[in-house]
Amino acid sequence: PGSRYRVVRAVKNRFGAANELGVFAMVEQGLREVRNPSAIFLSRHPQPVAGSVVTVVREGSRPLLVEVQALVDATQAMNPRRVAVGFESGRLALLLAVLHRHGGIATSGCDVFVNVAGGVRIGETAADLPAVLAAYSSLRDKPLAADTVVFGELGLTGEIRPVPYGEERLREAAKQGFRRALVPEANVPRRALEGIEVLGVARLPEALQLAC
Secondary structure (H helix, E strand, O other), X not given: OOOOEEEEEEOOOOOOOOXXXXXXXXXXXXXXXXXXXXXXXXXXXXXXXXXEEEEEEEXXXXXEEEEEEEEEEEOOOOOOOEEEEOOOHHHHHHHHHHHHHHHOOOOOOEEEEEEXXXXXXXXXXXXXXXXXXXXXXXXXOOOOOOOEEEOOEEOOOOEEEOOOOHHHHXXXXXXXXXXXXXXXXXXXXXXXXXXXXXXXXXXXXXXXXXXX
């Protein structure tokens, strides 16, 4: 509401893939297709800021770049809050527990807020690593390196698990001008991709060390 953009999602399709996403702009002549929707969901900051991580999600058959933001702040309440917008709240609590157990980073005395910019809702596990790194970045007040994109599933034992369509995600990130990617080790392409450096990580401590 209030935006010039409209999102149409196909939840059932007898002739093609379901969960496809169409992005349109409302203009004087009516709805017009947005051919590069990643550009409208990303707001490039003039300088790198703490608590912001760009990831690549799959919406239907389309890779889409979105920004995952986190704010970690000290709390005076007995029960710290875990608030997620566009991200599953229960999974956020699980990821923070993994961050504590296998990364040595405690958030028990802090409120943690996670937001997916642009009103996008993420329903896949590829956003696990970006959410954790955004929280870590906010807590330490250290931004990620510029032009870095992150994706990967985080297991309960601290391993970084691969996600489907890794190479397609990387190509979309390179097309949008990102020059560095932090991804699961199993998602590193066998051949180097033009224009982007791909760093593979197998465990959470490696990702924390390379991220900030």
